[in-house]
Amino acid sequence: MQNRGRPPQDPGEPPTGGAFGALRHRDFRLLWSGAMISSTGGWMQQVAQAWLIYDLTGSPLLVGLNGLIRTVPFLGMSLYAGAVIDRMDRRKIFCIAEVVQLVITLIVTALIASGHVEIWHIYASSVFSSLAGAFEIPAQQSLLPHLVPRRDLMTAISLNSLIRKGTQVLGPSLGGLCVAAFGVAATYFLNAVGYGVLILMILLMRTTHITVEGEAPNPVRANADGLSYVRSEAIIGTLLLQDAVMSVFGSYNAMLVVFAREVLNLGPEGFGLLQSAPGIGTVVGSIVLSMIGDIKHKGRLIFAGGVGYSLCVICFALSRSFPMALFFLTLAGFADVTVGSTRTTVLQLYSRRNMLGRVTSLQAMATRGLGPVGGFQAGSIGTLIGVPAAIALGGGVCLLTVLSVARYVPALRNFTGEGRREETASVGREAAASGAARPEHPTPVPDAAR
Numbered sequence: 001m002q003n004r005g006r007p008p009q010d011p012g013e014p015p016t017g018g019a020f021g022a023l024r025h026r027d028f029r030l031l032w033s034g035a036m037i038s039s040t041g042g043w044m045q046q047v048a049q050a051w052l053i054y055d056l057t058g059s060p061l062l063v064g065l066n067g068l069i070r071t072v073p074f075l076g077m078s079l080y081a082g083a084v085i086d087r088m089d090r091r092k093i094f095c096i097a098e099v100v101q102l103v104i105t106l107i108v109t110a111l112i113a114s115g116h117v118e119i120w121h122i123y124a125s126s127v128f129s130s131l132a133g134a135f136e137i138p139a140q141q142s143l144l145p146h147l148v149p150r151r152d153l154m155t156a157i158s159l160n161s162l163i164r165k166g167t168q169v170l171g172p173s174l175g176g177l178c179v180a181a182f183g184v185a186a187t188y189f190l191n192a193v194g195y196g197v198l199i200l201m202i203l204l205m206r207t208t209h210i211t212v213e214g215e216a217p218n219p220v221r222a223n224a225d226g227l228s229y230v231r232s233e234a235i236i237g238t239l240l241l242q243d244a245v246m247s248v249f250g251s252y253n254a255m256l257v258v259f260a261r262e263v264l265n266l267g268p269e270g271f272g273l274l275q276s277a278p279g280i281g282t283v284v285g286s287i288v289l290s291m292i293g294d295i296k297h298k299g300r301l302i303f304a305g306g307v308g309y310s311l312c313v314i315c316f317a318l319s320r321s322f323p324m325a326l327f328f329l330t331l332a333g334f335a336d337v338t339v340g341s342t343r344t345t346v347l348q349l350y351s352r353r354n355m356l357g358r359v360t361s362l363q364a365m366a367t368r369g370l371g372p373v374g375g376f377q378a379g380s381i382g383t384l385i386g387v388p389a390a391i392a393l394g395g396g397v398c399l400l401t402v403l404s405v406a407r408y409v410p411a412l413r414n415f416t417g418e419g420r421r422e423e424t425a426s427v428g429r430e431a432a433a434s435g436a437a438r439p440e441h442p443t444p445v446p447d448a449a450r
Helices: 026-057 060-087 090-114 119-146 150-166 171-182 184-204 219-232 234-249 253-263 268-292 298-318 322-350 353-369 371-385 387-408 418-434
Strands: none
Touching: 026 060, 026 090, 026 119, 026 150, 026 171, 026 184, 026 253, 026 268, 060 090, 060 119, 060 219, 060 253, 060 353, 060 371, 090 119, 090 184, 119 150, 119 322, 119 353, 150 268, 150 322, 171 184, 171 268, 219 234, 219 353, 234 298, 234 322, 234 353, 234 371, 234 387, 253 268, 253 371, 253 387, 268 322, 298 322, 298 387, 322 353, 371 387
């Protein structure tokens, strides 16, 4: 029987809440291991895709355009996807989205292997992949509170951040080596194998989401309700706005292929290592956060991480040696996962349960959705003033944004979550004592005035 209320607790399982507490839960381990394998393949394919587009076009603008093409359908579908996720079984939605991604990857693999691939094939696959991603990303993120208890939520989010950003350590390097040794088609196929592994892990999971009975709401009304809720919550709205600005102006990944080839004169192996560098910092940061567990001064950590990330991006843009570029990208990865994991924890703790799907969809829009827009703007500005100057300019905008938020939104700067944590812990104890499922949304007790 599926556990539809709380995360399962195996007999004899040690108390949770300590270092790496989320890994003590079976379903989280399945999700984490499968997603880790799949994400490694995804990074390998990203290297192959960027290399293929640049080979086909020779244009940094068209490399960045692929990111813009991914963004439009993702942004258009995400908020509605969040409303669907709030009502339906999140595990099933996640599984279906992965099956769609698998089919898309196999089709493109066949086109590349047959020698018939054209640039519009890559762009078309990006459109359909983005539509699936609009359901995939928030479904996975909003599933986390159902896999672990609240006291393990920050370690779960830190480990979840390690999935995508931590695999930058291995994935891009393997991708560069695979492209050089076996070609682009083989790299795409390995990503398809990764999707297959993740699908299997999802099918083995037992915990799921309590679905909402009754007639589905009007999509326009559901989206309007989600936006109205975000506007009414200063902390949530500010976090999402800061996310959006940082994604648009702090996104350098799409331009790494140009930076590697034109500034540092690197081949595919060096390009792969350059993309892997942020992952090294991400791994260290995720492990440190997972070992520490809950952190009291979350607002201050978000501020410090944002400043550190912005400065590292600027210093990377000014680098003209391979080792210095690797060093600053590594520090950027550490700062990025620190602020990202803390920000997501605040959103998970602060959001109403019946709005969590829409909030995570908006966060996905602000990060994954607008990130490719950042690649396009960097490519566009880079065409005019050079890629290094464009990246440095973006870092400066990010720094100004972080400082402005710290100055004008003290509720976020001073956020600790103490009141909410104490209240939800009490609710959890009462639910455990009565054997009932956890309520969808305990009344918020914010620690700072909104």
